[in-house]
Amino acid sequence: MTEFQLNCPLPLQYDQIVMAHGGGGRMMQQLLDSIIRPAFSNDILEQQHDSAVLPPAAGRLAFTTDSYVIKPLFFKGGDIGKLAVCGTVNDLSMSGARPLYISCSFIIEEGFAIEDLRRIAQSMRDTAQQAGVDIVTGDTKVVEHGKGDGLYINTAGIGIIEHAQTINPGNIQIGDAIIVNSDLGRHGIAIMLQREGLDFNSPIESDCASLTAPIQDLLASGFDIHCLRDLTRGGLSSCLIELAGSAGKQFNIMENNLPVRDEVRSACDLLGFDPLYIANEGCFVLFVPQAQAKAAIETLQAHPNSRQALQIGTVTDFHSQGRVTLQTALGIDRVLELISGEQLPRIC
Amino acid sequence: MKFVDEYRDPRTARKLVDAIRAATRRPWNIMEVCGGQTHSIIKHGLDQLLPESINLIHGPGCPVCVTPLKYIDKALAIAAQDNVIFCSFGDMLRVPGSHQDLLSLKAQGADIRIVYSPLDALKLAQQNPDRDVVFFGVGFETTAPTTAMAAYQARQLKLANFSLLICHVRVPPVMEVLLSSTDNTVQGFLGAGHVCSIMGFHEYLPLAKKFRIPIVITGFEPVDILQGLYLCIKQLEENRHEVENQYQRIVTQAGNQPAQQLLQQVFDVVDQNWRGLGIIPRSGLTLKADYAAWNAEQRFPVGAIETIEPSACRSGEVLQGLLKPEACPEFGKNCTPEHPLGATMVSSEGACAAYYRYRSHND
Numbered sequence: 001m002t003e004f005q006l007n008c009p010l011p012l013q014y015d016q017i018v019m020a021h022g023g024g025g026r027m028m029q030q031l032l033d034s035i036i037r038p039a040f041s042n043d044i045l046e047q048q049h050d051s052a053v054l055p056p057a058a059g060r061l062a063f064t065t066d067s068y069v070i071k072p073l074f075f076k077g078g079d080i081g082k083l084a085v086c087g088t089v090n091d092l093s094m095s096g097a098r099p100l101y102i103s104c105s106f107i108i109e110e111g112f113a114i115e116d117l118r119r120i121a122q123s124m125r126d127t128a129q130q131a132g133v134d135i136v137t138g139d140t141k142v143v144e145h146g147k148g149d150g151l152y153i154n155t156a157g158i159g160i161i162e163h164a165q166t167i168n169p170g171n172i173q174i175g176d177a178i179i180v181n182s183d184l185g186r187h188g189i190a191i192m193l194q195r196e197g198l199d200f201n202s203p204i205e206s207d208c209a210s211l212t213a214p215i216q217d218l219l220a221s222g223f224d225i226h227c228l229r230d231l232t233r234g235g236l237s238s239c240l241i242e243l244a245g246s247a248g249k250q251f252n253i254m255e256n257n258l259p260v261r262d263e264v265r266s267a268c269d270l271l272g273f274d275p276l277y278i279a280n281e282g283c284f285v286l287f288v289p290q291a292q293a294k295a296a297i298e299t300l301q302a303h304p305n306s307r308q309a310l311q312i313g314t315v316t317d318f319h320s321q322g323r324v325t326l327q328t329a330l331g332i333d334r335v336l337e338l339i340s341g342e343q344l345p346r347i348c
Numbered sequence: 349m350k351f352v353d354e355y356r357d358p359r360t361a362r363k364l365v366d367a368i369r370a371a372t373r374r375p376w377n378i379m380e381v382c383g384g385q386t387h388s389i390i391k392h393g394l395d396q397l398l399p400e401s402i403n404l405i406h407g408p409g410c411p412v413c414v415t416p417l418k419y420i421d422k423a424l425a426i427a428a429q430d431n432v433i434f435c436s437f438g439d440m441l442r443v444p445g446s447h448q449d450l451l452s453l454k455a456q457g458a459d460i461r462i463v464y465s466p467l468d469a470l471k472l473a474q475q476n477p478d479r480d481v482v483f484f485g486v487g488f489e490t491t492a493p494t495t496a497m498a499a500y501q502a503r504q505l506k507l508a509n510f511s512l513l514i515c516h517v518r519v520p521p522v523m524e525v526l527l528s529s530t531d532n533t534v535q536g537f538l539g540a541g542h543v544c545s546i547m548g549f550h551e552y553l554p555l556a557k558k559f560r561i562p563i564v565i566t567g568f569e570p571v572d573i574l575q576g577l578y579l580c581i582k583q584l585e586e587n588r589h590e591v592e593n594q595y596q597r598i599v600t601q602a603g604n605q606p607a608q609q610l611l612q613q614v615f616d617v618v619d620q621n622w623r624g625l626g627i628i629p630r631s632g633l634t635l636k637a638d639y640a641a642w643n644a645e646q647r648f649p650v651g652a653i654e655t656i657e658p659s660a661c662r663s664g665e666v667l668q669g670l671l672k673p674e675a676c677p678e679f680g681k682n683c684t685p686e687h688p689l690g691a692t693m694v695s696s697e698g699a700c701a702a703y704y705r706y707r708s709h710n711d
Contacts (some may be wrong), residue, residue, distance in 0.1 A: 196464060256358075269352075271464075272439075272696055329358045330570065332393025334706050341451075342683035344438030345464060346696050347411050347487045 017112040022034075031140065035114070039121035054101060057160045062086060062097035065156035073116065076190050077206030078281070080153055081120035082234070085135075086129040086210050086281060087232070088157040093215040095157030096167040096226045099131060102136040104155055105293070109148030120151065128256040131210035133157070142229025163219055165273070169246035171226045177293035178251060178313040179286040181214060181306035182207055183259040184236055186280035189267045202263040205284035209283035214303040223296050227287040231279075237276040237286060237324065237336045244322030251324045252333070253313030272346030276326075277339055286289065287315065319343055349394045355569030364574035365397045375401035377533045378577060379526070379669055381519060381696025382540035383410030384568050390702040392570045402581070405533070405669030406702075407563040409540050411487035411665050412439050412695035413667060414579060414622045417655040419515045423484050425650035426513060427458050432648075433476060436484040437491075438462045439695050440561040444688060447657040461599055466498035466512070473502070473510035482644045485514045491544040492633055493515040493607040495616035499635060502642050509645040514635055517620055518687035519543050520551045521631035536580040538573070539565040541595040548603025560589045567595040612641060623691060624664025663690035666699050673703040674680050680704060 020027040037045070043051045068084040078086075092099040104124065108117065128135055165190065189207040192198075211230065218225060227247075231239050236258075244251050260268075260275045268275045282305050290294050293311050300309035326337040354360070380386055386406045389395050393589045395404050408414055424445045427434035434450070441450040441462065461477075463469050466483045472556040473481035485495035495512060502510045519540055526532055539552060552563045562583035566576030576594040583590060593599055611633070620632025635643045660678050663670035673679050673692070681688040685701055692698035 005454075198464065266352075326393075328355065328393050330361055330392055330394070330397060331358070332396050334393055337705050338703075340443070344441060344696075345462065346439045347437040347491055 002194050007125065009038050015114055017110055017114060017117065017141050017142055019110055019144065019148040022140055035118050035121050036138065036140070039125040040138070042134040042136065044134060044136040046100040047230060050092040051204075052101065052103075052252075054136070054158070055089040057100070060161040062092050062161055063156070064091040065154065066091060067154045069149065069150060069152050070191065070228060071149060071272070072194055073120070075112065075194050075206055076203060077121055077187075077322070078208035080151060081124035082127045083250070083281060085124050085131065085209055086154040086208055086279070087134070087195045088129040089133060090211045090230045090284070090296050092113045092159035093159050094230050095159070095161065096163065096165055096215070096219060096225065096228065097161045098216060099133045099157055099159040099212055101136045102128065102133050102155050104135050104153065106140045107148060107152040107168045108142050109150050110142055110145040114148055117151070121174060131212045138141070151282045162279050164224055165219070167196060167225050167228055169227050169243045172243065172247040172249055172287050172315055173226055173289070174249065174315050175290055176226055176287040177290045177317065178240075178253060179288065179297060179309060179311050180231070180236070180259065181211070181286070181295060181300050181309045182280075182283045183261050183264070183308055184231070184280060184283060185260060185268065185275035187281040188235070188278035189264050191279075192271075193267060204263050204267065207280055209305040210283035211262065211305070212285055214300050215304065216285075217299055220231045220294075221299050222290050223299070225286065225288060228283050231283040231285060232281065233279050234338075235275070235277040235279060236283075236285070237274075238323045239340055240320065241338055242334060243285075244319065244324050246322070248318060248320060248322060249315050250317040250319040251313055252316045253324065253326055255328045256325055257310060259308050259310060273343050276310070276336070277343055290314070296323075300325050352569065354574060355360065356568070356572045357571060358383050360605040361570050362573055364571065364578055365527050367509060368402070368578050369399050371581050371585055372399045372477070373585055374402060374583060375403065376535050377405055377584055377669070378401045378536040378538065378580055379405040379407045379534045380538040380573070381407040381409040381523065382700070383413065383695065384543065385538060385540070385566065385598065386698050386699050387570050387702050388570065390706040391574060393706075394573055395568055398577070399511070404550060406666065406699035407574045407669065408526075408622065408667040409488065409519065410695050410699070412443055412537065413438070413663065413698045414517060414625065415443070415486050415691070416546070416621045416623045417446060417657055418485075418621070418653060419513070421653045421655055421675040422650055423451055423513055423654060424450060424644065426482055426644060426648045427441045427453055428459050429508040429648065431480055432479045433459045433461060433472055433479050433605065434460050435472065435481065437486070440486060442692050443525070443691050444656070449657075466495045467501070468708065470501055470507070470510060473507055474505075477509060479509060481510050482648070483510075485512050485516055487518055487521055488540070488543050489611070490545070493617070496610045499614050499639050499642050503639060503664060506664070507659065508641075511642050511647045512635065514633065516615070516633040517622065518617070518631050518633065520555060521628050522622065523555060525625070525628050526543070526668060527555070529656070529668070529670070532621075534669060536561060536584050537563045539563050539647050541567045541572070541599060541681045541697065543669040544595065544599040545605065546604050547600050549591055549593060550601055551600065556589050556591050562589050563591045564594050565591070565593045565599050567598065574697060600687065616624065624667045658689040661690035663692040663700065666692050673700040674707070676700070
């Protein structure tokens with residue numbers, strides 16, 4: 001007699017996320033087993049505890065978190081997964097830490113394509129490998145259709161500070177050189193052109209990249225790094241204005257030295273935007289003593305995403321509230337201000 | 349960049365500044381009509397390079413600034429209605445109406461979308477047949493032709509769910525009103541290059557003759573503006589009053605004739621109220637009767653709207669060149685880009701916003 005097996009016909013294959021993928025049951029396990037674990041696999045994750053148990057670290061710890069909400073999820077030069085890993089890794093790097101571990105929390109809208117989730121998870125794996133970090137813990141939630149924007153990702157990260165330097169805005173000194181590693185405004189313009197379906201002849205790719213390698217190289221080379229900051233939302237101007245305020249110093253930057261690609265400048269001109277206020281995801285600003293500027297720039301230029309590193313200005317004076325001036329190409333100094341809200345495209 | 353870098357070249361700009369200094373013997377008041385020129389002058393610090401005797405007056409050429417409050421309120425009333433997708437150019441969203449702005453209404457759940465062209469709004473209407481799509485058409489002769497094209501195509505397509513809230517204005521009538529005023533101090537004009545790329549400059553010939561005033565059609569890059577100023581000052585010093593074309597790479601005397609024909613086909617010229625300036629004869633464009641079915645004001649009767657102008661706002665005087673932004677007692681105090689009293693503090697092309705952004709003195 002043939003053995004009879006009672007079997008619940010559980011649907012095994014879906015093309016899209018359904019509410020049950022976040023329900024904590026078998027379908028959620030299947031999602032984790034088929035997409036998340038293969039992508040992020042490492043010894044700590046495989047312990048499958050409620051929390052990642054980490055080995056002791058010799059040094060000060062840096063800890064950060066950020067959430068990633070972007071439209072479109074896939075863009076020229078990256079995707080939300082790459083952005084989420086780079087963003088957290090870069091935040092750690094800016095405090096002079098070597099990134100070690102990150103967490104990953106997905107909030108997925110019902111109906112989201114499973115294939116897209118797979119692509120994003122693989123992109124996170126690749127980016128984490130390049131940055132030398134492990135994704136060691138995470139979470140998955142599913143929200144009803146119409147209650148999300150496809151996918152939100154939250155990441156948190158832990159890094160280790162293995163040196164005795166004090167890298168923060170309060171350590172910015174008069175006379176410091178102000179250096180940027182790359183050209184400005186590419187991420188924000190790439191996203192905007194793609195989101196609005198604006199077709200430019202010259203494709204503009206996001207600069208989204210991990211900054212771990214150039215920063216670790218600067219640290220290993222023994223430069224006196226007074227401050228580091230990545231240029232994300234608000235662009236170069238907003239970052240410098242914030243740092244000048246925290247440091248109580250005046251910065252002067254030179255318009256002629258600001259690296260902006262022609263295609264980015266053209267798009268900004270057309271839309272009425274200022275590239276100094278446009279978001280970046282692979283740029284940072286570095287403050288070092290002027291005497292070390294040339295060598296620091298040469299060190300940066302050895303890295304693919306810092307080939308265009310150059311000095312854009314100098315810390316010139318004390319200023320109680322902080323001030324950033326831009327010397328225009330015509331030799332006129334003007335004060336840079338924070339913009340009110342988002343830049344909106346102008347009429348003509 | 350080809351065709352751009354040469355117009356931003358510091359050496360050429362310096363030579364022009366030197367030429368302006370050499371040519372200037374008396375004080376002159378020169379108005380740049382267009383808000384884009386105001387923005388460029390302040391951004392590049394061009395006014396600080398000029399002799400002190402040259403007084404630049406910032407004209408009424410910011411489309412956001414001159415759109416009457418009543419139209420902002422109408423836009424808000426239409427955008428608040430159920431089933432409406434309300435489309436606008438980006439910088440209209442921040443302009444305060446009597447009670448709120450379009451950005452706040454959007455945050456409350458209204459479906460308000462930024463578009464880059466009226467034709468994008470038309471596409472939205474085709475893609476959303478069960479929704480009413482409304483486009484807010486504002487601006488000068490520069491933007492009016494694309495609005496006209498959207499209206500024309502909507503009529504051709506018999507698109508029943510698309511309409512336009514129109515508040516387009518014309519430049520020559522406002523120049524005539526400014527020059528006719530007993531308060532007028534303007535002695536020379538930099539004509540708005542973008543407007544003239546559409547309309548040409550034949551309309552300026554009788555103005556220059558009647559008011560004996562030089563008008564130099566001018567572009568937007570630093571070298572364009574300095575060259576336009578040089579040509580204007582030279583005319584003033586030589587007691588000439590001609591229309592000259594600095595922006596020859598874009599503008600011809602006749603302009604873009606197909607665009608002009610389209611404007612005539614779709615719009616009637618009407619008297620129009622300008623924010624801060626009042627009613628100016630034959631200065632506005634409205635949809636012809638043939639296009640009534642696509643006129644949002646007729647499709648959405650929003651009732652009597654009571655507009656409340658902030659009494660402290662003196663943007664009207666700024667737009668006429670009678671008051672410099674920094675001389676306004678509210679500038680930077682009760683009136684900032686975060687809390688603007690008037691539209692000149694909102695738009696990126698508004699004189700007050702340009703001064704606030706590029707001339708901050710927070711010592």
